[in-house]
Each structure stands twice: as structure tokens, then as C-alpha cells.
Amino acid sequence: MGTHLPEAPCGSGAGPGSPGTDVPGDLLATAALEFAGMVPRGAAPPGGVSLARPLVYALPADGGPRPRTALVTFPFDLEEPPDGCGYREVELAVAFDDEELRALDLRPAPGGDAEGDERVSVFGLGRHRLRWVFRAGPGTEGLRPDGRWTQAVVQLPAGFTEAHGRIALRARLDPPSPDGGHQPVAVRTRDEVPFRLARPDTWLAAPLAHPLAYGPARGPAHTGARAPAHAPVPVPVEPGIGALAAFREPPTPDGGLPPGQHRLCYAVDIERFGARDNAAMIHAQRALMRVMRAACARAGIDWDRCGRQAQGDGYLLVLLPDADVTRAVPRLMTGTADALAAVNAEGRHGGTPLRMRACFHQGIVHEAESGYSGAAVIELFRLLDSGPLRARLAGERDTDLVTAFSDRLYQDLAPHGYEGLSPDGFVRTDVSVPAKGFTGVAWVRAHPRHPGGTRPRPGGSA
Template identity: 30%
Template sequence: MTGVDARREDAVDELREADLLAHGELVPAGERAPDGGLAAAPIPVRCGRPLLYPVPVGDLPVYLRRRAEATGGSYVGALFAFDLDALPRGQRYTAAWFEVTLADLRALAARLDGDGGALGLTYLADDAEPASATATHVVAATRTRPGWLRRLASRAGTPRAHVFGIHRHEFGWAYEDPRGELLVPRAHGMHALLELPAGTTRVAGTLDVRVRVAGGRERYGAGLRESVRFDETLSPGCPVDGAAVRLCMAADVSGYSRRSTTAAEQVQRDLVALLSRVRRAAGVPDSDVAPQPQGDGQFTVLPVGIDEAVVISRLVRGLERHLRELNTGRAPADRLRLRVALHRGLVKAAANGWVGVAAVAVHRILDSPPLREALAARPAVDFVLGLPDVLFQDVIAHATQPPLPADFAPVTVDLPAKDFVEHGWLYVGPGAAG
């Protein structure tokens, strides 16, 4: 889950002429009309000029940093965009594919992001803030491309992109819903992290677009008449905001409002002591944090510069161990059961607490139906944890210590009243010891 804002189709601006690489036509494949012409009219498509920006090795996710140190390659972020034309009444796009082929066979896609959340962008209202060091560079780069960050936001009622071709010079994104329940949008934005040979100064290749159309009795596929060529010179990059990206943690007690005043006081004492022990066991001393009390919950911003792979693993294992110890021997109604969420982003202390998109997004996850339902459906479980897709991709997907990737299940946080859609991951803690 990363705080990806829900967007309507009409909220995404069309590509500006200044940002266009080429106009093209998608030609129906296969069947011909009786007169030998095309079975359907060509579909206009507009391809944006790729936006490339350098990413310093020190700002890469840890697993790519290690790879860069071993291979000596350089890393470049790449933003792609295309617009499909509106179809005749009664027809709709049921699938769209965008493919990139790099001319240099030594170059490859080190990472492909299905949306802004996977990249590390957190959206609230019209703001997009970075939730990773890598994302700070895309935010800086897109100052010259108004509207491109919005293209990366998830949109309610549309399929999420599936990526293909990681670690290859040919790669792409597929937007399709086999069940036919979601609408494929007409305006798209995609992000890749490219690994290039050392000393590379230009990136060249071709772009291809394909679609599938349905409506009434008509069902057909169409693709570009000719691949669109691109050849871009690498720029030195733009200055980035010097603010640090920090990990945020929020916790909330289940069933707090049903307890008596005396019991609620005990719950608060237990919660504060528990979370302090958990953080210390993860290597975060009390002197490095300033937890924000919330009665039945707590919000904490962790220090700058922590090793997230180590800290997150220890936090989860600490929650398991200390909740088990606390709840052993307690009656079911007296157990401390928690919803916990993690997020990452630019936050800063203000007059009455922390401010920043990540500080809001972590509470969206914490209070979301997937976490509430998971805990309610498993009375023996001590806690559930939700985190955004960017943390899963950057940290959990490469974990060698529990929790491991297989321990998580994908979820979507869809909060229409908050205009918020977020793809993320759910971890269910172990059951009570008895």
C-alpha cells in the first residue's frame, strides 16, 4: 500500500504538445473489411517524450545499491507516458500494453513500477510526496512536466499495471482486467529504473503501444503502424529537497471503547510500555523518538538513517514476542490486540504534532477495512500489520529474516470518502499462546 490517491479519468490532463515525442495510429490487426480495407478505423495515440533523470547510487533501495556496487553500472529513472484517443460510443478499451525496447542490449530494466505507490510516491489531494529516496528525484525531475506525477497515481475502478521484462532490455506494462469489471483509462504514465553501462550519456530505443477494444459485437486488437523511436541525452539531474525520508509507525488498540475506565487506563499503560520495548529491541532507543499519544493508539516517527531491513524485521518479531508475553494467561476480553501500520515519507515536527503526507497515509492504512477485518476475523491473533507497496518492494521482497515475502498478502485500501486508494500488503501475526 502506498498512499496512492484515487483519481478520475478526467482529472489527468492530456499530454502537452511540448512534451510529445510523436503522434501515432493504432491499426486493427487481423480481419479486413469486405472491400479489403481495415475492419475498424485507426485509433490515434500520442506518445510522450521519455523523461530521464539520474539516481545516485546512495539513493537506491538497498538491494540495488549492492548490485550497483558489484556491477559498476549507473542508474537512471525513466518516465513514460501515452494517451489513447476516445473511442466511438459503445466501445471501450479492455486492455492496453506499453512496451519499451532499449537499443543498447547491455542496458536493462532493474525495476518496473506498476504505479506511483510502488515507486514511492504518496498522494493526498493534489500533492505527491516522496516515500523513498529514489522518489525524491522523480519529484524534482517532473517539475518540468506538469501533470506527469498524477499519471502515476492509482485511479479507482481501473486495473493496476502488470509489469514484464525485469532485468531485460525489452520490458513493459500491461493494463487489463480479465473479468471485464474495470475500465482501462486513456491516459497513462509508467516508471522504470534503468541500469546502464558505466559512462552512458544517451538512452535510445523504441516504444510500442497495443490495445484491445470491445463493444457490442466488435472485439479487436490494434497496434502501432510503426514503433516510435526515441533518443534522449542524459541530463545532470535536478536539485532535490534536502528533507529526509523517515519511517512512520502507527498502532491502535482493538476494542478499546468497550472497556471500563479502569481497564482503559491499564490498556494505555500496557500500550506505551509495549511499544517502547519493541522499539528498543529493534535498536531504536527512547531518546531518539517522541511518540505522539492518541489514547487508544500511538504514532511515532523513527530516526533518520535507520536500516529499514533490520528495524522492520525486529519490530515485527518484537511485537510477536512481547504481545505473546503480555497476553499469556489473560482472559480474551483483557488481551491487548493491535492494528499496526508502517509508512515512509517526508515528515516534520509542527506545533501540535508531525505533519506530512506519510503521517496521514499511515493512519489511512491503520484504519482501513482490510486491517480491521483481518483482526476481527481472527480472534486468536495478537496483531495485524499493514504497509505500503513501496516498503514491501524495497524491503520485504528482499528479506532474508522474518517476516518473509510469503508471509504477506496483497490488499487494496479503498476509502472513497477520503478520495484515497492504496495498494499494499497485510501481515497477520501469530495466534495466542493460550
């Protein structure tokens, strides 16, 4: 197998012999390839393919707060072909069940290098049936059996909440014939693999006009439909305050100030996210989602009722006004540490273990058209992105998580022992961001790694 997508977990029942088997985690399914016609004499089984769960990046709409388009990616990973064989051509076919969900733009993702050892064609512009065809360049031994992903900008139907479709893969192999030559043969997945795109799982993406939204392809693109000559790279939006919240409805159609409510806010950010390659970024984002969901489950917090805003390499949770802060904060803190340790132990993080900064704060928050806004949100991110917090994580090599409390929140919770919290392990840190005119105080503690998944009480010594 290539190295960009994880193997199916042991005991999942998934493998090359089980086409279309659904598996948990990053993988949508593993599917066996079978010969589409006559089986060559003495031919070995043609192997299989791993299909990753599609990713959806919401794109902001011109003149309105609600995105009506999205960048959808379909990663996949070919197995090594049988000895003596090579992939001459691979075609990924995607069909959306809803015909209103049409491709506005098709772009081949980076595939070949500067020497043009791989050529990509795309088909289906303006349609709900899409195809990406990867062909080996002349004089090469075949396509590299490693991870690839395909991308399309699609028109979302009105009232979009979720969409369904099917994926199939076809390929041409050139197994050696008895006379020593090569006779290409066709292989394919036996069954189409169903997939689902859901609105709550949508990530925030940079606008199409953003200069970082589309990077140059590493090889030439030969298109069967009218498609740009550059390949899009899903570039997460830098952490910040005014980022578009995916599919947020306008809270005040009359243009008035949206309601301000006192909310507990929790934000996390992955260390050195930009140092990862594109495939590793996707794995890291998925791992982050697992951590956040698991932390909420540990804290007894209903994920679907939280305000949520993807930040590319981080995530913002805004709890309901009636949240019990005395329980939610220590449980989220412990749950995040435990879930992060589990994800890193499983190795499902894209090659480099996740290390994260986290921050809690509370105050008045407005749910505006472009996301959550207000001085409380701004202070939260000033503390999360501050130099002292970054330095603490960088300097603590025996931990993968450091957490900061705003001064007011710390004074409300830590001295009173809620859920085992105590001042032990917290260090008072002055935060100054002169360029933003910001000064503040954070209380920071590290969460040391513990073998066997055991951890001290939330207020235990760091």
C-alpha cells in the first residue's frame, strides 16, 4: 500500500477480499479489484484500493452569508500491483445521487512531477457524474501506487443538509504475458462504494479568489472537459476571528445586531500544522475532529447542540448559555488530553503525532453572519495564539497538550476545586500582543504523557 492513507484496523473485517466494506476512521472502505474481462493465464489477483472518506470544504458565496458551493475531495490509495505488473491507467468515477449537485469546476489534484510522469484528465463539468483519469507517461513503468486525491467545486442544492453518492474505480494493468511481452488488462471494483456528505462535517475553506486556495499542479493536466490547468490544494484558513462558519444561517435577516449571549468558548490549535504535507494535513484534521468529539462525549456535552467553527488547523466550540461551566471545563480538559493520547497511540494522525494548544474563556458572544464574534472570542484567540503558550508547548517535550485559562475563568474555577481542579500545575503568564493593542493574563498548565492512558486529577501537578 502507499503511505498516505491508513490501513484498515485489525478486526474490522475490511480488506482486499471484502469489496466495499465500510470501516471506521479515515477510511470509507477498502475494495478489491477484479478482472473486468478474460483473466490472463497465471495472473495473480490484481490487488485493491483504499477509499478515504470524502472531505467537504465550504466556500463563501458572493453577496450572501450562506455558502452555496463547496470544494469536495475524494482521496484514494492503490495497493501495490502484483509482481511484474504496472498500472497504466486509473479512473475514479463519482456519481452524486442528487442531480442538482453539479460540478462547477473540476481540477486534477497534484499527481505527476515536473518531468510529466503522470497525466490527468477530468470529465463531467456541469454534471453530477464525474471522472478523473490518471495515465502513466510515455516510457514509464507505470503509475506509482501511492495516495492521490481528486477535487471538484460543486453547486450545493437549496436547503442542503446531506448528499449521497457512489464511487467506483477502474484501472488498466500490464501483466507480463507468456511470451515475455505485456498485454494490458482491465480491472475494476466489483461494487460501487456509497458515500455521504454531511453539513455538520463540513470544513471551512479559503475562498476561490484567495491566493492560497489553489496551488500549481506538479505536472501537466490534460483535460477531457473544460478545466483549469492548475490543481487546487485544500489549504486550511489560518486561525483567526472573522472566518466564515460553514453553512451558518443569517441570525438577523433585518440586518440588526445579532443577540449577544454569555457563552463558554473552547478553542484548540495543532502545532506546526503548516509543516505537514497536504495528505498529512487532511489526516491531522480528521484526527482533530476525533479528539474534539471524544472530548465532548467525555464531558457529557451534546456535539450537535454546540456552536462549532472549523479553523483549518484548529477548532472552536461555543457551548450553550446554560452549560454548567464548573463541570464542562475540567471534563473537556481531561477528555481532550485522553483523546489526544489515544489518537497518537493509534498512529492515525498522518505520520506526525498531534501536539496541541488549547484555551478556555467565557464572555458575551454574537453569532454573526461570518462566524462567532465579540471581544470574548477575540481574547480567546489572542491567548491561544500567544507566544508564551506556543513556547510552553515547544519547550515541554514530554507533553502533547498545554491548556490556558483566561484570568477571569481561572479565578472562578481553580481555587474552588470543581471536579478536582486546583491551582497546582497552573502558571500565571502575562500575554502581550502590541501589534493588536492587547494585553492579558493566562493561566497555563501542561498535561504530561502517562503510560497506559492513566492521568492525574485535572488539578494535579504538571
